Structure formats: structure tokens, C-alpha cells
Amino acid sequence: MGSLKLYFAGSIRGGRNDAELYARLIEKLQKYGTVLTEHVGSDSKTEELRKELEYNDEYIHKRDMEWLESCDALIAEVTQPSIGVGYEVGRAYAMKKLILCLYRPHEGAKRISAMISGAVNGENFFVKNYQESEIDGIFEEFLSKIK
Numbered sequence: 096m097g098s099l100k101l102y103f104a105g106s107i108r109g110g111r112n113d114a115e116l117y118a119r120l121i122e123k124l125q126k127y128g129t130v131l132t133e134h135v136g137s138d139s140k141t142e143e144l145r146k147e148l149e150y151n152d153e154y155i156h157k158r159d160m161e162w163l164e165s166c167d168a169l170i171a172e173v174t175q176p177s178i179g180v181g182y183e184v185g186r187a188y189a190m191k192k193l194i195l196c197l198y199r200p201h202e203g204a205k206r207i208s209a210m211i212s213g214a215v216n217g218e219n220f221f222v223k224n225y226q227e228s229e230i231d232g233i234f235e236e237f238l239s240k241i242k
């Protein structure tokens with residue numbers, strides 16, 4: 096396992112349609128280091144997410160902002176729109192973090208927000224349209240940016 100600290104963002108209250116995908120992405124990221132937000136991929140029947148759902152919102156916000164401050168990179172799956180994920184991306188951008196937003200174009204998908212696609216700068220903010228089969232190469236290339 097690598098030594099990076101990675102913050103994975105994915106929809107929770109915005110809808111859990113992609114939760115199993117999040118779990119698979121998190122598992123791949125764990126090859127590179129610690130995923131601080133492993134619960135984002137947890138099934139709601141597991142102890143981990145059940146505990147998460149019982150924390151109060153102020154606690155969750157404070158904890159997540161501390162994790163965000165401490166991370167080497169933010170990886171956000173943005174296909175399922177989520178206010179919380181958008182907020183995390185904006186806060187991370189203000190912190191000048193290295194950011195990758197992943198978007199899966201598919202039939203019925205909402206268009207990606209211009210606040211995300213329009214923020215791409217070729218320096219620390221990247222957006223990738225992808226299919227899951229491409230993800231190994233995408234992570235390898237993105238995480239190689241961290242010296």
C-alpha cells in the first residue's frame with residue numbers, strides 16, 4: 096500500500112444509486128494509500144455506514160473539512176449530483192488541492208455542472224469523462240502528479 100492520503104467524495108444524501116461503484120473505486124485507490132472517507136462506499140446495512148448516519152451533521156462537517164485539509168488529493172465521483180460533493184470540491188479548490196472529478200456519461204445521466212467542467216485549469220483541477228474499464232489508467236496517471 097502506498098502512503099498517500101486520499102479523500103474520495105461521492106453522493107450520500109444526494110442518492111445512493113452509485114454506492115457500489117464508489118466501493119470499487121475506493122478499493123482501487125487503497126492501493127495508493129489511505130482513503131479517509133471509506134464510508135462513502137459502504138452499504139447502508141454495514142456497521143460503518145449505520146454509525147455514519149447517526150453522527151450529527153456538525154460533527155460530520157468538521158471531521159470532513161479536517162480530512163480535506165489533510166489530504167494529498169480529492170477524487171470526486173460527480174455523476175450522481177450531490178450538494179455535499181459539490182461543496183467539498185469547491186472547498187478543496189479554495190485550498191488549492193489536487194482534484195479529479197470523475198463523470199460517467201450514460202443514458203439518463205444529468206449533465207455535469209458548469210461549476211465543475213468550467214473550473215478545469217490543467218494545473219490542479221481535472222475532470223475526466225470515463226467508463227469504469229478505464230479507471231486503472233486514469234488513477235495511475237492522476238496520482239503520478241503527486242511528487
Ligand SMILES: O=c1[nH]c(=O)n([C@H]2C[C@H](O)[C@@H](COP(=O)(O)O)O2)cc1CO
Nearest residue numbers: 104105106107108109155177178179180
Ligand atoms: O453522512 C455523511 N457523511 C459524509 O461524510 N458526507 C460527505 C462525504 C460525501 O462525499 C458527501 C456527500 O454529500 P451528500 O450527503 O450531500 O450527498 O458529503 C455526507 C454525509 C451526509 O450528508
